[in-house]
Amino acid sequence: MSVENLEPSEFSPRQNAVLEQALRLLVDGGEKALTTSGVARAANCSKESLYKWFGDRDGLLSAMIAYQASKVRTFERNGERLTSASLHDHLVIFSRDLLEVLAGDVSLALNRLAIGQSPRDGSKLGKLLLERGRRQIDRRAMGLIDSGKRAGLLRFNDADEAYHTLYGLIVSDLHVRMLLGDTTGVTDTARQAEKAVTAFLRLYGTEKALADMPAVV
Amino acid sequence: MSVENLEPSEFSPRQNAVLEQALRLLVDGGEKALTTSGVARAANCSKESLYKWFGDRDGLLSAMIAYQASKVRTFERNGERLTSASLHDHLVIFSRDLLEVLAGDVSLALNRLAIGQSPRDGSKLGKLLLERGRRQIDRRAMGLIDSGKRAGLLRFNDADEAYHTLYGLIVSDLHVRMLLGDTTGVTDTARQAEKAVTAFLRLYGTEKALADMPAVV
Protein backbone atom coordinates (compact mmCIF):
# COMPACT_ATOMS: atom_id res chain seq x y z
CA MET A 1 0.00 0.00 0.00
CA SER A 2 2.81 2.42 0.75
CA VAL A 3 5.58 3.61 -1.48
CA GLU A 4 7.22 0.49 -2.76
CA ASN A 5 7.61 1.51 -6.35
CA LEU A 6 9.97 3.64 -8.33
CA GLU A 7 7.57 6.55 -8.41
CA PRO A 8 7.72 8.14 -5.01
CA SER A 9 4.18 9.45 -4.90
CA GLU A 10 3.84 10.12 -8.58
CA PHE A 11 1.22 12.73 -7.80
CA SER A 12 0.68 15.15 -4.98
CA PRO A 13 -1.87 14.35 -2.26
CA ARG A 14 -4.19 16.94 -3.72
CA GLN A 15 -3.89 15.35 -7.14
CA ASN A 16 -4.48 11.92 -5.65
CA ALA A 17 -7.68 13.20 -4.10
CA VAL A 18 -8.76 14.51 -7.48
CA LEU A 19 -7.97 11.17 -9.11
CA GLU A 20 -9.95 9.42 -6.40
CA GLN A 21 -12.99 11.50 -7.22
CA ALA A 22 -12.46 10.89 -10.92
CA LEU A 23 -12.41 7.14 -10.33
CA ARG A 24 -15.57 7.44 -8.30
CA LEU A 25 -17.31 9.27 -11.12
CA LEU A 26 -16.11 6.68 -13.60
CA VAL A 27 -17.23 3.74 -11.48
CA ASP A 28 -20.81 4.80 -11.00
CA GLY A 29 -21.37 6.63 -14.23
CA GLY A 30 -19.24 5.09 -16.93
CA GLU A 31 -16.98 6.96 -19.28
CA LYS A 32 -19.65 9.37 -20.38
CA ALA A 33 -20.03 10.60 -16.81
CA LEU A 34 -16.32 11.31 -16.64
CA THR A 35 -16.29 14.86 -17.98
CA THR A 36 -13.62 17.35 -17.12
CA SER A 37 -16.23 19.68 -15.73
CA GLY A 38 -17.69 16.86 -13.65
CA VAL A 39 -14.32 15.91 -12.22
CA ALA A 40 -13.55 19.51 -11.38
CA ARG A 41 -16.90 19.92 -9.68
CA ALA A 42 -16.68 16.64 -7.76
CA ALA A 43 -13.13 17.33 -6.60
CA ASN A 44 -13.67 21.01 -5.87
CA CYS A 45 -10.91 22.07 -8.16
CA SER A 46 -10.81 24.18 -11.29
CA LYS A 47 -10.63 22.85 -14.80
CA GLU A 48 -7.56 25.00 -15.26
CA SER A 49 -5.76 23.05 -12.54
CA LEU A 50 -6.88 19.81 -14.14
CA TYR A 51 -5.28 20.79 -17.41
CA LYS A 52 -2.17 22.11 -15.72
CA TRP A 53 -1.68 18.87 -13.80
CA PHE A 54 -2.64 16.27 -16.35
CA GLY A 55 -2.22 18.00 -19.69
CA ASP A 56 -5.49 16.92 -21.30
CA ARG A 57 -8.25 14.41 -20.86
CA ASP A 58 -6.10 11.49 -21.94
CA GLY A 59 -3.48 12.51 -19.42
CA LEU A 60 -6.13 12.42 -16.75
CA LEU A 61 -7.19 8.92 -17.79
CA SER A 62 -3.61 7.69 -17.76
CA ALA A 63 -3.09 9.23 -14.35
CA MET A 64 -6.19 7.47 -13.05
CA ILE A 65 -4.83 4.12 -14.18
CA ALA A 66 -1.42 4.80 -12.71
CA TYR A 67 -2.96 5.93 -9.46
CA GLN A 68 -5.21 2.91 -9.15
CA ALA A 69 -2.33 0.57 -10.00
CA SER A 70 -0.24 2.20 -7.30
CA LYS A 71 -2.96 1.37 -4.80
CA VAL A 72 -3.27 -2.31 -5.65
CA ARG A 73 -0.15 -3.86 -4.24
CA THR A 74 0.27 -7.55 -3.76
CA PHE A 75 2.61 -8.80 -1.08
CA GLU A 76 5.64 -10.71 -2.27
CA ARG A 77 5.86 -14.40 -1.50
CA ASN A 78 8.26 -15.28 1.23
CA GLY A 79 10.85 -17.94 0.55
CA GLU A 80 9.35 -20.66 2.67
CA ARG A 81 9.67 -24.23 1.51
CA LEU A 82 6.46 -25.31 -0.16
CA THR A 83 4.64 -28.48 0.77
CA SER A 84 1.89 -30.11 -1.20
CA ALA A 85 -0.72 -28.59 1.06
CA SER A 86 0.79 -25.12 1.23
CA LEU A 87 1.16 -24.96 -2.56
CA HIS A 88 -2.46 -25.87 -2.91
CA ASP A 89 -3.49 -23.26 -0.38
CA HIS A 90 -1.38 -20.53 -1.93
CA LEU A 91 -2.82 -21.32 -5.33
CA VAL A 92 -6.35 -21.15 -3.99
CA ILE A 93 -5.65 -17.85 -2.28
CA PHE A 94 -4.14 -16.49 -5.45
CA SER A 95 -7.16 -17.61 -7.44
CA ARG A 96 -9.58 -15.96 -5.09
CA ASP A 97 -7.54 -12.76 -5.04
CA LEU A 98 -7.42 -12.72 -8.81
CA LEU A 99 -11.16 -13.17 -9.13
CA GLU A 100 -11.74 -10.54 -6.50
CA VAL A 101 -9.52 -8.03 -8.26
CA LEU A 102 -11.06 -8.65 -11.67
CA ALA A 103 -14.56 -8.33 -10.25
CA GLY A 104 -13.78 -5.09 -8.46
CA ASP A 105 -15.76 -1.99 -9.37
CA VAL A 106 -12.77 0.14 -10.20
CA SER A 107 -11.00 -2.59 -12.14
CA LEU A 108 -14.04 -3.23 -14.30
CA ALA A 109 -14.59 0.46 -14.90
CA LEU A 110 -10.98 1.06 -15.91
CA ASN A 111 -10.94 -1.96 -18.17
CA ARG A 112 -14.12 -0.78 -19.83
CA LEU A 113 -12.62 2.64 -20.26
CA ALA A 114 -9.41 1.34 -21.79
CA ILE A 115 -11.28 -1.05 -24.07
CA GLY A 116 -13.58 1.67 -25.27
CA GLN A 117 -10.63 3.95 -25.89
CA SER A 118 -8.35 1.41 -27.54
CA PRO A 119 -9.61 1.86 -31.10
CA ARG A 120 -8.87 5.57 -31.16
CA ASP A 121 -5.75 5.99 -29.04
CA GLY A 122 -3.72 3.12 -30.41
CA SER A 123 -4.28 1.09 -27.26
CA LYS A 124 -2.24 3.44 -25.15
CA LEU A 125 -4.47 3.04 -22.13
CA GLY A 126 -4.80 -0.67 -22.75
CA LYS A 127 -1.06 -1.18 -22.71
CA LEU A 128 -0.76 0.95 -19.61
CA LEU A 129 -3.46 -1.06 -17.88
CA LEU A 130 -1.86 -4.38 -18.80
CA GLU A 131 1.61 -3.31 -17.72
CA ARG A 132 0.80 -1.44 -14.55
CA GLY A 133 -2.15 -3.49 -13.42
CA ARG A 134 -1.17 -7.01 -14.34
CA ARG A 135 2.55 -7.16 -13.77
CA GLN A 136 2.21 -7.39 -10.02
CA ILE A 137 -0.23 -10.26 -10.03
CA ASP A 138 1.62 -12.01 -12.84
CA ARG A 139 4.87 -11.89 -10.90
CA ARG A 140 3.21 -13.21 -7.80
CA ALA A 141 1.79 -16.19 -9.68
CA MET A 142 5.00 -16.87 -11.54
CA GLY A 143 6.95 -16.83 -8.31
CA LEU A 144 4.49 -19.25 -6.81
CA ILE A 145 4.56 -21.81 -9.57
CA ASP A 146 8.34 -21.49 -9.87
CA SER A 147 8.61 -22.29 -6.19
CA GLY A 148 6.31 -25.24 -6.78
CA LYS A 149 8.60 -26.53 -9.48
CA ARG A 150 11.71 -26.11 -7.34
CA ALA A 151 9.97 -28.01 -4.56
CA GLY A 152 9.29 -30.86 -6.93
CA LEU A 153 5.55 -30.33 -6.76
CA LEU A 154 4.97 -29.00 -10.26
CA ARG A 155 6.29 -30.16 -13.60
CA PHE A 156 6.38 -28.03 -16.74
CA ASN A 157 8.73 -26.78 -19.39
CA ASP A 158 7.27 -23.37 -20.04
CA ALA A 159 6.34 -21.50 -16.89
CA ASP A 160 4.54 -18.86 -18.87
CA GLU A 161 2.36 -21.45 -20.54
CA ALA A 162 1.60 -23.06 -17.21
CA TYR A 163 0.58 -19.71 -15.80
CA HIS A 164 -1.67 -18.94 -18.72
CA THR A 165 -3.32 -22.30 -18.24
CA LEU A 166 -3.90 -21.52 -14.59
CA TYR A 167 -5.28 -18.13 -15.52
CA GLY A 168 -7.69 -19.64 -18.02
CA LEU A 169 -8.86 -22.26 -15.55
CA ILE A 170 -9.56 -19.59 -12.96
CA VAL A 171 -11.12 -16.89 -15.06
CA SER A 172 -12.58 -18.66 -18.09
CA ASP A 173 -14.93 -16.20 -19.75
CA LEU A 174 -15.92 -14.57 -16.49
CA HIS A 175 -13.92 -11.41 -17.05
CA VAL A 176 -15.40 -10.62 -20.44
CA ARG A 177 -18.88 -11.47 -19.19
CA MET A 178 -18.49 -9.05 -16.33
CA LEU A 179 -17.14 -6.40 -18.67
CA LEU A 180 -20.24 -6.88 -20.78
CA GLY A 181 -22.38 -6.35 -17.71
CA ASP A 182 -23.41 -9.93 -17.11
CA THR A 183 -23.69 -10.64 -13.41
CA THR A 184 -24.48 -14.34 -13.54
CA GLY A 185 -21.44 -16.43 -12.84
CA VAL A 186 -20.06 -14.48 -9.90
CA THR A 187 -22.02 -16.78 -7.67
CA ASP A 188 -19.41 -18.84 -5.86
CA THR A 189 -15.89 -17.63 -6.41
CA ALA A 190 -14.45 -19.76 -3.62
CA ARG A 191 -15.72 -22.94 -5.22
CA GLN A 192 -14.53 -21.82 -8.64
CA ALA A 193 -11.08 -21.09 -7.28
CA GLU A 194 -10.92 -24.52 -5.70
CA LYS A 195 -12.00 -26.19 -8.93
CA ALA A 196 -9.43 -24.30 -10.96
CA VAL A 197 -6.57 -25.21 -8.64
CA THR A 198 -7.60 -28.86 -8.58
CA ALA A 199 -7.58 -28.96 -12.36
CA PHE A 200 -4.29 -27.10 -12.53
CA LEU A 201 -2.63 -29.54 -10.15
CA ARG A 202 -3.97 -32.48 -12.11
CA LEU A 203 -2.35 -31.00 -15.21
CA TYR A 204 0.95 -29.80 -13.80
CA GLY A 205 1.30 -31.48 -10.40
CA THR A 206 3.81 -34.25 -9.78
CA GLU A 207 2.86 -37.42 -7.93
CA LYS A 208 4.21 -35.78 -4.83
CA ALA A 209 1.75 -32.93 -5.19
CA LEU A 210 -1.17 -35.19 -6.03
CA ALA A 211 -0.64 -37.40 -3.00
CA ASP A 212 -3.40 -35.85 -0.95
CA MET A 213 -5.62 -34.69 -3.76
CA PRO A 214 -9.19 -35.89 -3.93
CA ALA A 215 -9.99 -38.53 -6.51
CA VAL A 216 -11.34 -37.68 -9.90
CA VAL A 217 -15.04 -37.04 -9.77
CA MET B 1 -37.97 -1.80 -32.64
CA SER B 2 -40.64 -4.09 -33.98
CA VAL B 3 -41.23 -7.76 -33.35
CA GLU B 4 -38.22 -9.67 -32.17
CA ASN B 5 -38.81 -12.59 -34.41
CA LEU B 6 -36.75 -15.62 -35.25
CA GLU B 7 -34.66 -13.96 -37.91
CA PRO B 8 -36.02 -14.84 -41.32
CA SER B 9 -34.16 -11.91 -42.83
CA GLU B 10 -34.84 -9.60 -39.94
CA PHE B 11 -34.05 -6.57 -42.11
CA SER B 12 -34.53 -5.67 -45.72
CA PRO B 13 -31.64 -6.00 -48.17
CA ARG B 14 -31.29 -2.24 -48.21
CA GLN B 15 -31.12 -2.14 -44.45
CA ASN B 16 -28.60 -4.96 -44.43
CA ALA B 17 -26.40 -2.96 -46.75
CA VAL B 18 -26.65 0.01 -44.40
CA LEU B 19 -25.75 -2.19 -41.43
CA GLU B 20 -22.82 -3.55 -43.38
CA GLN B 21 -21.49 -0.04 -43.89
CA ALA B 22 -22.11 0.77 -40.25
CA LEU B 23 -20.07 -2.26 -39.20
CA ARG B 24 -17.34 -1.20 -41.54
CA LEU B 25 -17.22 2.26 -40.01
CA LEU B 26 -17.18 0.77 -36.54
CA VAL B 27 -14.40 -1.68 -37.34
CA ASP B 28 -11.92 0.80 -38.67
CA GLY B 29 -12.84 3.80 -36.62
CA GLY B 30 -14.16 2.67 -33.28
CA GLU B 31 -17.35 3.84 -31.67
CA LYS B 32 -16.57 7.49 -32.05
CA ALA B 33 -16.43 7.11 -35.82
CA LEU B 34 -19.88 5.57 -35.81
CA THR B 35 -21.98 8.70 -36.08
CA THR B 36 -25.43 8.75 -37.56
CA SER B 37 -24.30 11.27 -40.15
CA GLY B 38 -21.30 9.11 -40.99
CA VAL B 39 -23.42 6.01 -41.47
CA ALA B 40 -25.87 7.91 -43.62
CA ARG B 41 -23.06 9.28 -45.76
CA ALA B 42 -21.25 5.95 -46.08
CA ALA B 43 -24.42 4.08 -46.95
CA ASN B 44 -25.85 6.77 -49.23
CA CYS B 45 -28.99 7.01 -47.24
CA SER B 46 -30.64 9.78 -45.29
CA LYS B 47 -30.55 10.20 -41.58
CA GLU B 48 -34.31 10.29 -41.64
CA SER B 49 -34.43 6.77 -43.06
CA LEU B 50 -31.96 5.68 -40.42
CA TYR B 51 -34.25 6.88 -37.69
CA LYS B 52 -37.33 5.46 -39.34
CA TRP B 53 -35.73 2.04 -39.67
CA PHE B 54 -33.88 1.73 -36.39
CA GLY B 55 -35.60 4.16 -34.07
CA ASP B 56 -32.54 5.78 -32.60
CA ARG B 57 -28.83 5.26 -32.28
CA ASP B 58 -29.20 2.41 -29.80
CA GLY B 59 -31.59 0.69 -32.15
CA LEU B 60 -28.97 0.94 -34.86
CA LEU B 61 -26.36 -0.62 -32.60
CA SER B 62 -28.70 -3.44 -31.64
CA ALA B 63 -29.49 -4.02 -35.27
CA MET B 64 -25.79 -4.19 -36.08
CA ILE B 65 -25.29 -6.90 -33.48
CA ALA B 66 -28.32 -8.84 -34.66
CA TYR B 67 -27.19 -8.56 -38.26
CA GLN B 68 -23.67 -9.71 -37.52
CA ALA B 69 -24.94 -12.61 -35.41
CA SER B 70 -27.19 -13.67 -38.26
CA LYS B 71 -24.13 -13.86 -40.49
CA VAL B 72 -22.05 -16.05 -38.21
CA ARG B 73 -23.63 -19.45 -38.47
CA THR B 74 -22.00 -22.58 -37.18
CA PHE B 75 -23.00 -25.87 -38.71
CA GLU B 76 -24.69 -28.35 -36.44
CA ARG B 77 -22.83 -31.50 -35.50
CA ASN B 78 -24.02 -34.57 -37.27
CA GLY B 79 -24.90 -37.62 -35.19
CA GLU B 80 -21.93 -39.72 -36.16
CA ARG B 81 -20.46 -41.99 -33.53
CA LEU B 82 -17.40 -40.39 -32.02
CA THR B 83 -14.09 -42.16 -31.74
CA SER B 84 -11.18 -41.05 -29.64
CA ALA B 85 -9.50 -39.53 -32.66
CA SER B 86 -12.57 -37.85 -34.09
CA LEU B 87 -13.46 -36.32 -30.72
CA HIS B 88 -9.97 -34.93 -30.50
CA ASP B 89 -10.16 -33.54 -34.00
CA HIS B 90 -13.57 -31.99 -33.50
CA LEU B 91 -12.38 -30.35 -30.31
CA VAL B 92 -9.34 -28.93 -32.06
CA ILE B 93 -11.45 -27.60 -34.89
CA PHE B 94 -13.85 -26.05 -32.43
CA SER B 95 -10.96 -24.43 -30.57
CA ARG B 96 -9.51 -22.93 -33.71
CA ASP B 97 -12.90 -21.70 -34.83
CA LEU B 98 -13.52 -20.12 -31.45
CA LEU B 99 -10.18 -18.33 -31.46
CA GLU B 100 -10.75 -17.21 -35.02
CA VAL B 101 -14.17 -15.80 -34.21
CA LEU B 102 -13.00 -13.99 -31.10
CA ALA B 103 -10.05 -12.49 -32.95
CA GLY B 104 -12.18 -11.28 -35.85
CA ASP B 105 -12.29 -7.58 -36.60
CA VAL B 106 -16.04 -7.25 -36.37
CA SER B 107 -16.31 -9.38 -33.26
CA LEU B 108 -13.70 -7.31 -31.45
CA ALA B 109 -15.29 -4.06 -32.54
CA LEU B 110 -18.77 -5.12 -31.43
CA ASN B 111 -17.49 -6.41 -28.12
CA ARG B 112 -15.68 -3.13 -27.53
CA LEU B 113 -18.81 -1.24 -28.41
CA ALA B 114 -21.02 -3.28 -26.08
CA ILE B 115 -18.48 -3.06 -23.26
CA GLY B 116 -18.16 0.67 -23.61
CA GLN B 117 -21.94 1.02 -23.67
CA SER B 118 -22.68 -1.37 -20.81
CA PRO B 119 -22.34 1.16 -17.97
CA ARG B 120 -24.92 3.51 -19.38
CA ASP B 121 -27.47 1.25 -21.07
CA GLY B 122 -27.84 -1.36 -18.38
CA SER B 123 -25.87 -3.88 -20.43
CA LYS B 124 -28.56 -4.15 -23.03
CA LEU B 125 -26.08 -4.52 -25.86
CA GLY B 126 -23.90 -6.79 -23.76
CA LYS B 127 -26.77 -9.19 -23.12
CA LEU B 128 -27.73 -9.08 -26.76
CA LEU B 129 -24.19 -9.86 -27.79
CA LEU B 130 -23.89 -12.75 -25.36
CA GLU B 131 -27.22 -14.26 -26.33
CA ARG B 132 -27.12 -13.81 -30.07
CA GLY B 133 -23.40 -14.23 -30.58
CA ARG B 134 -22.49 -16.91 -28.14
CA ARG B 135 -25.46 -19.22 -28.11
CA GLN B 136 -24.53 -20.79 -31.41
CA ILE B 137 -21.00 -21.62 -30.47
CA ASP B 138 -21.98 -22.69 -26.98
CA ARG B 139 -24.52 -25.13 -28.34
CA ARG B 140 -22.02 -26.54 -30.77
CA ALA B 141 -19.51 -27.17 -27.99
CA MET B 142 -22.09 -28.58 -25.61
CA GLY B 143 -23.33 -30.96 -28.26
CA LEU B 144 -19.79 -32.07 -28.90
CA ILE B 145 -18.86 -32.82 -25.34
CA ASP B 146 -22.23 -34.44 -24.73
CA SER B 147 -21.55 -36.75 -27.63
CA GLY B 148 -18.16 -37.42 -26.13
CA LYS B 149 -19.76 -38.45 -22.88
CA ARG B 150 -22.31 -40.70 -24.56
CA ALA B 151 -19.49 -42.35 -26.48
CA GLY B 152 -17.73 -43.08 -23.21
CA LEU B 153 -14.83 -40.79 -24.09
CA LEU B 154 -15.49 -38.02 -21.60
CA ARG B 155 -16.43 -38.15 -17.94
CA PHE B 156 -18.01 -35.29 -16.02
CA ASN B 157 -21.00 -34.49 -13.88
CA ASP B 158 -21.66 -30.94 -14.94
CA ALA B 159 -21.47 -30.42 -18.69
CA ASP B 160 -21.60 -26.68 -18.27
CA GLU B 161 -18.62 -26.71 -15.97
CA ALA B 162 -16.69 -28.92 -18.36
CA TYR B 163 -17.44 -26.53 -21.18
CA HIS B 164 -16.32 -23.52 -19.19
CA THR B 165 -13.09 -25.34 -18.39
CA LEU B 166 -12.56 -26.00 -22.07
CA TYR B 167 -13.30 -22.38 -22.87
CA GLY B 168 -10.82 -21.15 -20.30
CA LEU B 169 -8.14 -23.50 -21.55
CA ILE B 170 -8.63 -22.29 -25.09
CA VAL B 171 -9.00 -18.58 -24.57
CA SER B 172 -7.23 -17.82 -21.30
CA ASP B 173 -6.79 -14.04 -21.15
CA LEU B 174 -6.40 -13.72 -24.90
CA HIS B 175 -9.83 -12.22 -25.48
CA VAL B 176 -9.44 -9.42 -22.96
CA ARG B 177 -5.92 -8.73 -24.19
CA MET B 178 -7.16 -8.37 -27.73
CA LEU B 179 -10.01 -6.15 -26.59
CA LEU B 180 -7.43 -3.95 -24.89
CA GLY B 181 -5.53 -3.74 -28.14
CA ASP B 182 -2.68 -6.08 -27.31
CA THR B 183 -1.58 -8.00 -30.37
CA THR B 184 0.99 -10.25 -28.75
CA GLY B 185 -0.36 -13.70 -28.12
CA VAL B 186 -2.14 -14.27 -31.39
CA THR B 187 1.03 -15.89 -32.65
CA ASP B 188 0.17 -19.55 -33.05
CA THR B 189 -3.50 -20.27 -32.63
CA ALA B 190 -3.22 -23.79 -34.02
CA ARG B 191 -0.70 -24.78 -31.40
CA GLN B 192 -2.70 -23.12 -28.68
CA ALA B 193 -5.82 -24.99 -29.75
CA GLU B 194 -3.94 -28.27 -29.68
CA LYS B 195 -2.57 -27.56 -26.21
CA ALA B 196 -5.98 -26.66 -24.86
CA VAL B 197 -7.60 -29.81 -26.21
CA THR B 198 -4.81 -31.97 -24.83
CA ALA B 199 -5.26 -30.46 -21.39
CA PHE B 200 -9.03 -30.77 -21.60
CA LEU B 201 -8.81 -34.45 -22.48
CA ARG B 202 -6.40 -35.07 -19.66
CA LEU B 203 -8.93 -33.51 -17.30
CA TYR B 204 -12.15 -34.95 -18.63
CA GLY B 205 -11.13 -37.83 -20.91
CA THR B 206 -11.69 -41.45 -19.98
CA GLU B 207 -8.98 -44.08 -20.39
CA LYS B 208 -10.59 -44.91 -23.69
CA ALA B 209 -10.08 -41.36 -24.92
CA LEU B 210 -6.54 -41.13 -23.58
CA ALA B 211 -5.44 -44.31 -25.27
CA ASP B 212 -3.70 -42.63 -28.15
CA MET B 213 -2.82 -39.41 -26.43
CA PRO B 214 0.80 -38.31 -26.24
CA ALA B 215 2.54 -38.75 -22.92
CA VAL B 216 2.85 -35.92 -20.43
CA VAL B 217 5.62 -33.55 -21.34
Next chain:
DNA sequence: CACGAACCGTACCGTACGGTACTTATCGGG
Protein backbone atom coordinates in the same frame (compact mmCIF):
# COMPACT_ATOMS: atom_id res chain seq x y z
C1' DC C 1 3.00 44.09 5.34
C1' DA C 2 3.65 43.27 0.53
C1' DC C 3 4.32 40.44 -3.19
C1' DG C 4 3.72 36.52 -6.11
C1' DA C 5 2.47 31.90 -6.96
C1' DA C 6 -1.03 28.57 -6.90
C1' DC C 7 -5.66 27.75 -7.38
C1' DC C 8 -10.81 28.07 -7.30
C1' DG C 9 -15.08 29.33 -9.60
C1' DT C 10 -17.11 30.67 -13.60
C1' DA C 11 -17.90 32.38 -17.85
C1' DC C 12 -16.83 31.64 -22.45
C1' DC C 13 -15.69 29.58 -27.26
C1' DG C 14 -15.66 26.34 -31.02
C1' DT C 15 -17.14 22.18 -32.42
C1' DA C 16 -19.53 18.07 -33.15
C1' DC C 17 -23.06 15.07 -32.30
C1' DG C 18 -28.14 13.17 -31.99
C1' DG C 19 -32.30 14.04 -33.70
C1' DT C 20 -35.98 16.65 -36.66
C1' DA C 21 -38.02 19.09 -40.56
C1' DC C 22 -38.31 20.15 -45.23
C1' DT C 23 -37.54 19.81 -50.24
C1' DT C 24 -36.70 17.11 -54.17
C1' DA C 25 -36.54 12.79 -56.92
C1' DT C 26 -37.55 8.09 -58.01
C1' DC C 27 -40.96 4.55 -58.91
C1' DG C 28 -44.92 1.29 -58.92
C1' DG C 29 -50.02 1.06 -59.62
C1' DG C 30 -54.56 2.87 -61.27
Next chain:
DNA sequence: CCCGATAAGTACCGTACGGTACGGTTCGTG
Protein backbone atom coordinates in the same frame (compact mmCIF):
# COMPACT_ATOMS: atom_id res chain seq x y z
C1' DC D 1 -50.42 10.31 -67.09
C1' DC D 2 -51.11 11.17 -62.41
C1' DC D 3 -50.69 10.06 -57.57
C1' DG D 4 -49.04 8.47 -53.28
C1' DA D 5 -45.30 6.43 -50.99
C1' DT D 6 -40.60 5.89 -50.07
C1' DA D 7 -36.32 7.74 -49.47
C1' DA D 8 -32.16 10.83 -50.64
C1' DG D 9 -30.03 15.17 -49.56
C1' DT D 10 -29.63 19.10 -46.83
C1' DA D 11 -30.37 22.45 -43.68
C1' DC D 12 -31.27 23.17 -39.09
C1' DC D 13 -31.65 23.05 -33.74
C1' DG D 14 -30.44 22.12 -29.03
C1' DT D 15 -27.13 20.40 -26.29
C1' DA D 16 -23.02 19.04 -24.25
C1' DC D 17 -18.37 18.46 -24.29
C1' DG D 18 -13.06 19.70 -24.38
C1' DG D 19 -10.33 23.30 -23.75
C1' DT D 20 -9.13 28.38 -22.57
C1' DA D 21 -9.30 32.90 -20.32
C1' DC D 22 -10.03 35.78 -16.49
C1' DG D 23 -11.17 37.82 -11.93
C1' DG D 24 -10.96 36.86 -7.09
C1' DT D 25 -8.92 34.38 -3.08
C1' DT D 26 -5.80 31.92 -0.28
C1' DC D 27 -1.23 31.24 1.46
C1' DG D 28 3.68 30.84 1.88
C1' DT D 29 7.78 33.92 2.05
C1' DG D 30 11.09 37.80 2.43
